[in-house]
Amino acid sequence: MPKTTRTKTSSDRELSNVAVEILLTLQKGARHGYAIKLDVEERIGDDFVLGSGSLYQGLQRLERRGYIAETKDQKPRDARRGRVYRIEPAGKRALESELSRMTRVLKFARRRPAEAR
Amino acid sequence: MAENATRAERVFRALLRFYPRAFRDRFGEELVSCFRRNRERPHFAGFCGQCRFWTHTVSDLFLTAFREWRADVPPFRLELDMHGLLTHFRFAFRSTWRHARVTMVAAGTLAIGIGASTAILSVTKSVLLDPLPYRDSERLSLIWSETSQSGFVRFPISGPELNDLRERSDTFEEFASIWTTTGALVEENEPETVALGLVTWNFPSLLGIEPVLGRSFEPAEEGTLSDALLISEGLWRRRFGGEASVLGKSVRIDGGWGFPGGRFTVIGCSRRLFVSSCRAMPGWLQISTFSSRSGTTSPPSRGGFITSER
Numbered sequence: 001m002p003k004t005t006r007t008k009t010s011s012d013r014e015l016s017n018v019a020v021e022i023l024l025t026l027q028k029g030a031r032h033g034y035a036i037k038l039d040v041e042e043r044i045g046d047d048f049v050l051g052s053g054s055l056y057q058g059l060q061r062l063e064r065r066g067y068i069a070e071t072k073d074q075k076p077r078d079a080r081r082g083r084v085y086r087i088e089p090a091g092k093r094a095l096e097s098e099l100s101r102m103t104r105v106l107k108f109a110r111r112r113p114a115e116a117r
Numbered sequence: 118m119a120e121n122a123t124r125a126e127r128v129f130r131a132l133l134r135f136y137p138r139a140f141r142d143r144f145g146e147e148l149v150s151c152f153r154r155n156r157e158r159p160h161f162a163g164f165c166g167q168c169r170f171w172t173h174t175v176s177d178l179f180l181t182a183f184r185e186w187r188a189d190v191p192p193f194r195l196e197l198d199m200h201g202l203l204t205h206f207r208f209a210f211r212s213t214w215r216h217a218r219v220t221m222v223a224a225g226t227l228a229i230g231i232g233a234s235t236a237i238l239s240v241t242k243s244v245l246l247d248p249l250p251y252r253d254s255e256r257l258s259l260i261w262s263e264t265s266q267s268g269f270v271r272f273p274i275s276g277p278e279l280n281d282l283r284e285r286s287d288t289f290e291e292f293a294s295i296w297t298t299t300g301a302l303v304e305e306n307e308p309e310t311v312a313l314g315l316v317t318w319n320f321p322s323l324l325g326i327e328p329v330l331g332r333s334f335e336p337a338e339e340g341t342l343s344d345a346l347l348i349s350e351g352l353w354r355r356r357f358g359g360e361a362s363v364l365g366k367s368v369r370i371d372g373g374w375g376f377p378g379g380r381f382t383v384i385g386c387s388r389r390l391f392v393s394s395c396r397a398m399p400g401w402l403q404i405s406t407f408s409s410r411s412g413t414t415s416p417p418s419r420g421g422f423i424t425s426e427r
Contacts, residue, residue, distance in 0.1 A: 052177065
């Protein structure tokens, strides 16, 4: 069967917003799920609450793509906090790529504010 | 508070069942742990805070559960854009064309199956489910005489027996009888064989058969070799052109079995003289002509009874 070609939409982007936030947090070091959640919420501020389902779904997808991995050698202090994740080289590359895309968009928006709006 | 927390946790654990099993097994405990800590945060304190907390938790859970289930579906099922759809149709058509014999067998099997099911359902509906097309059909009973010694378990009742029933029975409100036969209508155009019912005067009225033209039988016309004849609307339109002048017309009907024949006077025509879908009376279908010559004399006096329970 011929391969279907489809126009890419925003949902086809390499990384979702949650994934970018998770990777940004893990860049600072390995963390468990709840610590990632707190870090993201603190960075975004404005009483933002990251849903637990969204967080773990994001972690699962990043792990499947090989962008992050579970750390076996670094055990969490509290066992109930769960698995600890670290960022992988592929994850760093994907994050860099996404950040540079965002930068291009930002540059464009600042250069031509009237048209961008 | 602890009890409340436990109850809330139980609710949340129950809600986790909306996730696919694999996701639940892997992240379930961590999600519960997150839930517990989130709930105790000052941000969600108070009644309004708890409402906000639950709204946020449940909506996040349903959204991510939906995404998880969708991710489990094979990709081709998600290609609902026109291109993907057309591709699938094309593929299906080509496969069907390439395997014509298989397609024919499948289509034939389906046709036979659908046809058989429809036929069975139609028969079941008309025989078992639909009521008889008469007034108060649930109150009607069919009475036969039992003459096992003569070899007939069900035999039509005689005229004298009908009289006895009419006089002595308290079980039924009314009795009527019919003797069915055929005759030959030889008036005017070509002779035509007609189904004939020799009835007691109240037979049409008991079944709720009202005349569309003229009148029905009267009590005086029973058992007196009356020449009153009630014809069906179909016969009236086909044979007599649907004209009102048929009333009072004298027609000749040659006799059949148990019916001597003679000249009759048309007194009316009825819309429904067909004894259709009658399970117990298979021989009484398509009664297109009625005469009131039945009664207590022999031979037309014998007949089955349609009775109405009191």
